[in-house]
Structures are given as C-alpha cells and as structure tokens.
Amino acid sequence: MHKGNARAFTNIALIKYWGKKDETLILPMNNSLSLTLDAFYTETEVIFDESYTKDIFYLDNQLQEEKATMKISQFLNLVRELAGTSCYAKVTSKNFVPTAAGLASSASGLAALAAACNQALDLQLSDKDLSRLARRGSGSACRSIFGGFVEWEQGNDDLTSFAHKLSSDNWENELAMLFVLVNDQEKDVSSRDGMRRTVETSSFYSGWLADAPKDLAKAKHAIQEKNFTALGEVAEANCLKMHGTTLAATPPFTYWSSDSLKAMQAVRQLRSTGIDCYFTMDAGPNVKVLVEKKNIPHVKAYLETLFDSAQLVTAYAGPGIEIL
Ligand SMILES: O=C(O)C[C@@](O)(CF)CCOP(=O)(O)OP(=O)(O)O
Numbered sequence: 001m002h003k004g005n006a007r008a009f010t011n012i013a014l015i016k017y018w019g020k021k022d023e024t025l026i027l028p029m030n031n032s033l034s035l036t037l038d039a040f041y042t043e044t045e046v047i048f049d050e051s052y053t054k055d056i057f058y059l060d061n062q063l064q065e066e067k068a069t070m071k072i073s074q075f076l077n078l079v080r081e082l083a084g085t086s087c088y089a090k091v092t093s094k095n096f097v098p099t100a101a102g103l104a105s106s107a108s109g110l111a112a113l114a115a116a117c118n119q120a121l122d123l124q125l126s127d128k129d130l131s132r133l134a135r136r137g138s139g140s141a142c143r144s145i146f147g148g149f150v151e152w153e154q155g156n157d158d159l160t161s162f163a164h165k166l167s168s169d170n171w172e173n174e175l176a177m178l179f180v181l182v183n184d185q186e187k188d189v190s191s192r193d194g195m196r197r198t199v200e201t202s203s204f205y206s207g208w209l210a211d212a213p214k215d216l217a218k219a220k221h222a223i224q225e226k227n228f229t230a231l232g233e234v235a236e237a238n239c240l241k242m243h244g245t246t247l248a249a250t251p252p253f254t255y256w257s258s259d260s261l262k263a264m265q266a267v268r269q270l271r272s273t274g275i276d277c278y279f280t281m282d283a284g285p286n287v288k289v290l291v292e293k294k295n296i297p298h299v300k301a302y303l304e305t306l307f308d309s310a311q312l313v314t315a316y317a318g319p320g321i322e323i324l
Pocket residue numbers: 012013015016017018026032106137138139140141191192281282283284
C-alpha cells in the first residue's frame with residue numbers, strides 16, 4: 001500500500017491559456033500567467049494498493065461515476081507508467097470552495113492529485129516535472145504547483161511545457177482578488193470544449209493569439225515595476241479578448257450572464273470614481289476583481305450594494321503545493 005496526500009490552491013489567469021496546440025499532451029497555443037490564491041483549494045489523498053481491482057474516485061465524499069473516474073484513471077495511467085506499477089488506486093478529493101461557488105477546481109484538483117501521486121509512489125519529481133505531470137491532467141493545473149505569480153511556458157513538447165514562479169519581490173501580497181459568485185442556471189461550456197470550439201471555428205481566434213504574447217510581456221513588465229494599473233489594464237483587456245473569441249465561434253457562445261455584466265459594469269463605475277480595480281473572467285459567469293489591499297473596503301462596500309454578501313469572497317495570494 002502506497003499513500004500520498006497533498007493540498008493545492010486554485011490559480012486565476014491574468015493572461016489566459018485559451019487553446020491547445022496538442023490535445024493529448026495539453027500543449028497550449030500561448031504562454032499564460034496566473035496568480036495562485038489562498039481562498040480556494042483541494043486536498044487529495046491517493047492510495048495505491050495491489051488489492052484494488054479498479055480505480056475508485058471520491059469527490060467531496062461522493063463516490064464518482066464512470067465518466068469522472070475515467071478522467072482520473074487516464075491521469076493515473078500516466079503515473080503508473082512513470083512508476084512502473086500496475087496498481088489501481090483510491091483517490092479521495094475534497095474541494096474547499098464556497099458552496100455557492102460553482103468554481104471550476106480542476107486546476108487545484110489535478111495539481112493536488114499529481115503531488116499526492118508523486119509522494120505515494122516516491123517518484124521524486126522536481127517541481128518542474130511535477131508541473132509537467134499536472135499539465136497532463138489539466139493545463140491550468142501546472143500553474144498551481146507554485147505560489148504567487150506563475151508563468152506557464154508553452155514549450156513545444158511534453159518536456160518543454162511547464163510552469164515556473166515569477167520573481168515579484170512578494171508584491172502579490174499587496175493585492176487581492178474579490179470573487180463575485182453569480183449563480184447562473186445555464187450549463188456552461190467546459191473550458192476544454194470552449195477552447196476547442198474556439199480554436200477550430202472562431203474567426204476572432206487569430207487576433208486573440210496574435211495579441212497574447214504582447215499582453216504577456218506587458219503583464220510581466222508591470223509585475224517587475226509593481227505597476228498595478230498596468231497589470232490590471234492588460235489583464236482586463238486580455239480577458240475581454242479571450243471572451244470575444246467565443247462570440248465568433250460556431251455555434252457562438254458566451255460565458256457572460258446578466259449578473260456578469262452587472263459586475264463588470266460595477267468595476268468600471270468604481271474606476272470612474274478613482275478606485276483602481278479590474279475584472280477578469282474564465283469559463284463561467286463568475287467575475288474576479290483584482291484590487292490592491294488598500295482598496296478592498298471601497299470595492300467591497302460598493303459591490304455589497306449590488307450583490308448579496310454571500311456572493312462575495314475575498315482571496316489573497318496563495319502558496320504552492322503542500323504535502324500533508
Ligand atoms: O486558466 C486559464 O488560463 C484560462 C481558463 O481558465 C479560461 F477559461 C482556461 C483553463 O482551462 P483548463 O480548465 O486548464 O483546460 P484543460 O487544459 O482542457 O483542462
């Protein structure tokens with residue numbers, strides 16, 4: 001019996017990963033840049049045991065059915081190959097996210113699983129190779145191996161595509177991200193399906209891709225300069241361009257709900273009163289507001305006039321992977 005247990009934190013991209021060059025290896029079309037947060041995380045335990053006759057997957061104390069288990073098994077097959085074992089495993093994952101969230105936790109989930117497997121089978125993977133392994137589970141998971149500001153080097157093959165922490169003089173500790181959790185009935189298109197459809201059919205995709213490296217350079221420069229306005233402006237613009245690509249896909253789609261638009265408008269309204277804050281969004285209707293800690297009270301007070309306080313969660317910069 002081989003056991004491992006790890007905690008990994010979610011990360012929010014400021015320069016988005018949106019589109020794969022290789023679906024099997026999960027190689028992205030562009031570099032991305034994220035901020036690992038402290039408020040949402042996943043704890044995953046994995047037990048490999050010769051006595052198991054198949055992989056078993058518990059998520060938040062619920063035994064998962066075939067489809068969800070299949071995705072985990074595909075990942076475990078990679079690990080079994082690395083370790084030279086044929087043992088099945090029992091995976092027990094707990095997501096620590098606000099119930100209202102509906103936050104995609106694939107990034108923290110797969111990062112925690114990768115780290116737990118590394119420990120259980122004593123693979124002794126470096127952080128770089130752990131990031132590469134997590135990437136095979138879900139692209140954005142490769143960034144959750146590290147804390148703070150993280151860049152995912154797109155690379156051009158399995159060996160060269162991995163994330164690394166950006167030097168920032170701990171500036172991230174002066175920032176925060178306010179989540180506006182908007183409950184949306186429609187079933188979103190998954191990030192995996194959304195980016196595939198966009199790459200394959202959106203006439204706006206080439207424009208997005210042409211701008212991504214320039215946006216990344218601006219974001220990295222802003223971090224080096226600790227220039228919050230510059231970072232916020234490029235992050236919000238990059239998010240809008242990414243979401244713009246979905247409108248020209250076939251069939252067109254959007255992740256934005258009316259509450260998403262309300263939250264985005266609130267951020268613009270705050271900026272017009274001189275409060276520096278910027279929004280970003282991912283494959284869902286939730287809106288994340290990037291703000292300096294000193295402005296949290298202003299932003300929260302205004303958002304509380306528009307949304308239920310239970311919909312607002314404040315997150316700060318978080319750490320990399322933790323072995324439990
Ligand atoms: O996080 C970002 O950079 C931007 C997104 O969140 C925007 F929605 C995409 C994350 O995609 P992910 O779930 O990692 O896809 P996978 O590789 O198909 O599993």
